[in-house]
Amino acid sequence: MVALVSVSLLTITVDYREGNNGPLASLGRVALTVISPLQEVMSKVTHPVGNFFSTLVRLPAIRAENERLKNHVAELESQVATGATDEQRLHELEGLLEVTQSLGPNVRTTAAQVIASGVSNFEWTITINKGSNQGIKLDLPVVASGKRLVGHVIRVAPDSSIVQLIVDPDSAVAGRLAISRTTGLLTGQGDRDMRMGLVDTSIEVQAGEQVVTAGYRIPGGAQSLYPPGILIGTVSHVVPDVAALEKFITVAPAVDFSSLDIVLVVLSGGPR
């Protein structure tokens, strides 16, 4: 008992001091390598099961939706569409292709499948099925179809990696309001909408305004993690407070993180 507690404390201390380069961090990568193939199989098998149970929870809402959809089907049956599913798949892939093209000609991307989500209630991460063998590196940006921002890579194993979502409390993204062109800093708040800080009170901001990433580069110094112009979300709430030094703005993310399936990792190139 005493031994176990001391080992725990020792581990915390060592890892806290060593950061991302110590022996424990590499043990962490080993753990990720071992568990990710299992997770991939597991999520293939259990995703339908999980869907079933989450469907049960949302049954009342689904019943109402069913009613609505039935009416819709009746309407649509007159205009029979052939090959609708093909078209939809094409649409999805076109969406991803569009992202690739809109990022510029020099940008290389790779598509990856989401195979698991984070293990704790205090972290918002996903695991994807590509790793250093496929060219994934630390801090690479990750986007979803429709050029919507997902997050960035925080840990890499040979064939899988962990992506920190922009709603994670540790995540901070430089964002630009689409209409006023003002920049601010978006920090994650978990399940709640992101908070956008450092916005001047004199700026007029409306709910529903879009927020995109603001790429920046300090000459000879830091540059932004994310390429500019990727959709982060829309302003959901603005608290009018004349006395405060900065505006209190919340931003709803554009991506529904619970239903992510395929994401694009931006490998290199292009203007940052």
Place this chain on the structure above:
Amino acid sequence: MRRFLTLAAVIVTALLLQTTVFADVRLLGARPELMYLLTIVFAMLEGPSSGAITGFAGGMAQDFLLNQPKGITALTLTLLGYAVGLLRQYVVSPSPVLPVFVVAGGTFCGVLFYGLVSFLLGQFNSNALYLFRVAALSAVYNAILTPLVYPVLRRAAEASRSQRVVRW
């Protein structure tokens, strides 16, 4: 050896379920804390030292998948396993619903302790309200799962016990 394998299998299964199935099936946005559930149940069945060992192994396994200083979950679960195992020896209730309440209380305290330790290390970015909410919700979720998981874990624990019983 058999014990070790059983423990490893149970822990890996719990981790996999936690990251795949229960990522989709949430209770008001929170997922259960299967490793806490596992530790508490083993501590109740096998006593404080087994509880501490289970907690340490499970916590360490979970820590290596987190983006936090490793060892916080291990510390939390070692203490939790030991405390629950100790507590169990003083409770003489044959009630079948006892595990449900112990799991709920244990999870609640465990998650709060985890939050406290990561706060002390400057790793906790959410606010206290969220911590209490998650502690309460995952406690309720774990309690709901207990009747399903308890019989399975009891079987696993009994099967893994040493068979060398000397009978006269």
